[in-house]
Amino acid sequence: MPSYDRIFDRLGLRDWCDADASEAPMSMAQLLAKSSGGEEGGALPFPSLDTLHEACDAIPQTRDMTLSVEQGFLAIKDSLKFVLDPLTQPLSWMLEAALWAFTATPWWVLIPLLVWVAWVATRKVGITVFVAVVFVFFGLIDHLDVALQTLSIIFVCTGLSVLLGVPVGILMSRSDRMQKVMLPILDMLQTLPSFVYLIPLIFLFSVTEPKLYGIAIILYAIVPVIRLTDLGIRLVDKDVIEAANAFGMTDRQKLFGVQLPLALPNIMAGVNQTIMMSLAMVVIASLVSAPGLGVLVLRGIRNLELGVGLVAGFGIVLLAVMLDRCSKAALQRIDPTHETD
Amino acid sequence: MTSPKIRVRNLYKIFGPDPQRVLPKVRDGGIGKAELMERHGHVLGLRDISIDMQAGQISVIMGLSGSGKSTLIRHLNRLIEPTAGEILMDGQDVMQLDEESLRRLRRRAMSMVFQKFALLPHNTVLENTAMAPRIRGDARETREAEARKWLDRVGLSGFEDRYPRQLSGGMQQRVGIARALTADTEIMLLDEAFSALDPLIRTDMQDLLLELQTELHKTIVFITHDLDEALKLADHLVILKDGAVVQQAAPQQIVMRPADPYIEAFVGDINRARVLRAGTIATTGEPAGAVIGEVDWHDTLEDVIRVAEGRSDATVMVSRDGKAAGKIETRDLLSALIPYASGRGDAARADASRASIPVSARITTPPVV
Numbered sequence: 001m002p003s004y005d006r007i008f009d010r011l012g013l014r015d016w017c018d019a020d021a022s023e024a025p026m027s028m029a030q031l032l033a034k035s036s037g038g039e040e041g042g043a044l045p046f047p048s049l050d051t052l053h054e055a056c057d058a059i060p061q062t063r064d065m066t067l068s069v070e071q072g073f074l075a076i077k078d079s080l081k082f083v084l085d086p087l088t089q090p091l092s093w094m095l096e097a098a099l100w101a102f103t104a105t106p107w108w109v110l111i112p113l114l115v116w117v118a119w120v121a122t123r124k125v126g127i128t129v130f131v132a133v134v135f136v137f138f139g140l141i142d143h144l145d146v147a148l149q150t151l152s153i154i155f156v157c158t159g160l161s162v163l164l165g166v167p168v169g170i171l172m173s174r175s176d177r178m179q180k181v182m183l184p185i186l187d188m189l190q191t192l193p194s195f196v197y198l199i200p201l202i203f204l205f206s207v208t209e210p211k212l213y214g215i216a217i218i219l220y221a222i223v224p225v226i227r228l229t230d231l232g233i234r235l236v237d238k239d240v241i242e243a244a245n246a247f248g249m250t251d252r253q254k255l256f257g258v259q260l261p262l263a264l265p266n267i268m269a270g271v272n273q274t275i276m277m278s279l280a281m282v283v284i285a286s287l288v289s290a291p292g293l294g295v296l297v298l299r300g301i302r303n304l305e306l307g308v309g310l311v312a313g314f315g316i317v318l319l320a321v322m323l324d325r326c327s328k329a330a331l332q333r334i335d336p337t338h339e340t341d
Numbered sequence: 342m343t344s345p346k347i348r349v350r351n352l353y354k355i356f357g358p359d360p361q362r363v364l365p366k367v368r369d370g371g372i373g374k375a376e377l378m379e380r381h382g383h384v385l386g387l388r389d390i391s392i393d394m395q396a397g398q399i400s401v402i403m404g405l406s407g408s409g410k411s412t413l414i415r416h417l418n419r420l421i422e423p424t425a426g427e428i429l430m431d432g433q434d435v436m437q438l439d440e441e442s443l444r445r446l447r448r449r450a451m452s453m454v455f456q457k458f459a460l461l462p463h464n465t466v467l468e469n470t471a472m473a474p475r476i477r478g479d480a481r482e483t484r485e486a487e488a489r490k491w492l493d494r495v496g497l498s499g500f501e502d503r504y505p506r507q508l509s510g511g512m513q514q515r516v517g518i519a520r521a522l523t524a525d526t527e528i529m530l531l532d533e534a535f536s537a538l539d540p541l542i543r544t545d546m547q548d549l550l551l552e553l554q555t556e557l558h559k560t561i562v563f564i565t566h567d568l569d570e571a572l573k574l575a576d577h578l579v580i581l582k583d584g585a586v587v588q589q590a591a592p593q594q595i596v597m598r599p600a601d602p603y604i605e606a607f608v609g610d611i612n613r614a615r616v617l618r619a620g621t622i623a624t625t626g627e628p629a630g631a632v633i634g635e636v637d638w639h640d641t642l643e644d645v646i647r648v649a650e651g652r653s654d655a656t657v658m659v660s661r662d663g664k665a666a667g668k669i670e671t672r673d674l675l676s677a678l679i680p681y682a683s684g685r686g687d688a689a690r691a692d693a694s695r696a697s698i699p700v701s702a703r704i705t706t707p708p709v710v
């Protein structure tokens with residue numbers, strides 16, 4: 001491709017280009033060009049790094065860039081791991097404990113317990129019956145264990161998301177600067193394709209550790225809790241806040257006595273979304289050894305076991321509907337301002 | 342007179358990105374609200390406000406919407422920080438207080454009633470009423486006993502366990518007043534407390550406030566845009582326009598001697614017979630006509646007219662606390678009832694309309710909220 005050669009010649013950069021003309025490995029384009037047998041002639045290729053590299057060896061190839069990204073990550077990996085490993089270790093323990101608790105408890109204790117929780121949270125006969133039917137169905141088709149594994153992971157990750165997300169949301173609601181910093185991060189966490197989370201995590205932690213998928217799920221699912229806590233607090237009636245100030249409330253009294261109670265419906269809406277997002281992620285996380293229904297879906301794909309994959313997929317839908325109905329019904333019962341009585 | 346409970350001295354408030362920079366232009370350059378907005382992009386909230394509010398009195402601050410009333414009252418408990426000037430409570434400069442002392446002041450020295458009630462929607466009426474002692478950390482029994490007492494006083498016993506949303510506007514504001522009373526503070530700030538209520542309920546609430554005041558003698562700062570309400574409640578009336586005080590005096594004096602066309606326009610079409618008091622126009626000296634009756638110093642001119650029975654050549658005696666205090670010649674009654682007796686009425690009206698304040702600018706209907 002002489003076109004770019006000539007530009008470098010004309011600019012008088014030839015010496016600089018050929019200065020360290022070591023034999024670099026050929027780029028994909030070069031290989032293709034070679035195998036397809038020769039030059040295309042007149043077509044002017046886009047001046048990409050690879051194309052320019054052909055004309056001038058001093059310009060790096062694209063693969064050098066991906067390589068340096070990788071090397072950069074690997075360079076900080078050890079120190080990152082040194083900090084993150086102990087910090088996140090409790091997550092592994094919690095996930096292991098939850099998995100153990102959900103699988104070791106006899107079904108005739110666990111199922112009534114879960115149905116009772118559904119009743120306490122929703123106080124709706126229909127939903128409670130639906131929950132019971134779903135569990136019995138899972139039991140009948142021998143999917144109870146995997147379904148409970150999925151459920152236990154969701155419980156732990158949602159719980160931690162609330163525990164971490166609400167304080168972050170509170171901080172965001174208190175300072176516009178903090179909000180400005182956090183919003184793009186939250187946008188990124190929410191739009192990043194879920195597989196992409198897994199890539200750096202796989203390098204950081206061993207695939208056998210539960211915290212690997214725990215972190216991925218929490219990072220993905222924590223966003224709505226943070227957002228809606230921030231929003232909920234900011235939406236609290238300015239007049240009410242003014243009254244709280246006028247009567248001399250401290251920030252703490254305001255937070256626990258006024259802002260959080262009045263933001264509760266919004267926070268709970270965030271929790272509902274967080275639950276649904278953890279469910280979505282826990283399926284994907286089966287790629288990195290998260291147990292549960294996702295594993296069966298994965299088996300369906302890998303081994304082309306159509307029936308296994310579809311039944312597991314249907315089970316995930318059932319879980320999703322169940323969790324959504326329960327959390328929405330629980331949300332509806334929260335009515336701090338007693339508008340409806 | 343004893344030293345005032347609340348003293349506001351040369352208070353300025355400018356809203357905008359850099360109030361201190363434009364302050365000299367307002368203070369020394371004397372530029373107005375419109376010009377400040379246009380040339381410098383700042384909003385003039387308050388300009389050179391100095392008011393003395395006496396203990397045990399109702400000081401009413403009146404002005405049209407946007408005149409800076411809410412801004413002014415929020416300076417008293419520093420919900421808004423001034424650009425310049427000082428605020429003294431019992432001689433103590435509120436501006437010097439640190440966060441902790443300011444909080445103590447808000448908890449112990451002053452309570453506030455809001456136009457939109459601003460009750461905590463997730464708390465019951467009882468909890469709302471007991472808000473101030475709860476914030477202070479008083480024990481549950483004592484604070485609830487106190488709250489029940491005041492709820493009963495404003496006519497709301499039996500509603501303790503309701504939530505604000507379940508009450509009418511008038512009842513919610515009664516809770517607002519009970520909450521302020523339960524705070525047991527010497528100063529009460531009311532920002533258009535009755536403006537959102539229906540006229541009849543508003544009258545009830547005004548009567549309630551006056552009744553409570555004869556008993557409690559609090560220092561009350563009352564904001565309103567309604568002249569009738571202002572005249573009914575005020576011991577001291579301050580009229581605000583575009584962030585500045587146009588006139589402040591006893592309400593009778595403002596009606597009798599409006600300081601400028603703006604206020605003349607304001608007081609132009611009130612029922613003077615019902616507002617003016619016998620004491621305001623009473624004179625001393627020998628009765629010129631036949632004495633046909635006696636009224637009290639605080640009776641309105643309506644009462645005097647009733648006693649005069651339509652005669653224009655008689656004299657009505659005025660007594661105060663049972664002792665003779667003066668007289669009113671019935672022929673003077675008519676001129677007291679006509680505004681602009683000085684003869685510059687038409688000119689004043691023309692002035693007022695040039696200043697684009699219609700004579701009907703007095704807003705007597707509640708604003709839509």
Ligand SMILES: Nc1ncnc2c1ncn2[C@@H]1O[C@H](COP(=O)(O)OP(=O)(O)O)[C@@H](O)[C@H]1O
Pocket residue numbers: 356357384385386404405406407408409410411412413
């Ligand atoms: N936070 C603020 N920022 C900018 N301008 C304000 C602010 N608060 C009030 N103002 C302006 O100050 C003026 C007085 O407002 P306000 O005190 O609420 O009037 P009022 O209570 O008499 O209706 C108005 O012009 C209003 O727009």
Ligand SMILES: [Mg+2]
Pocket residue numbers: 410411412533
């Ligand atoms: Mg106002």
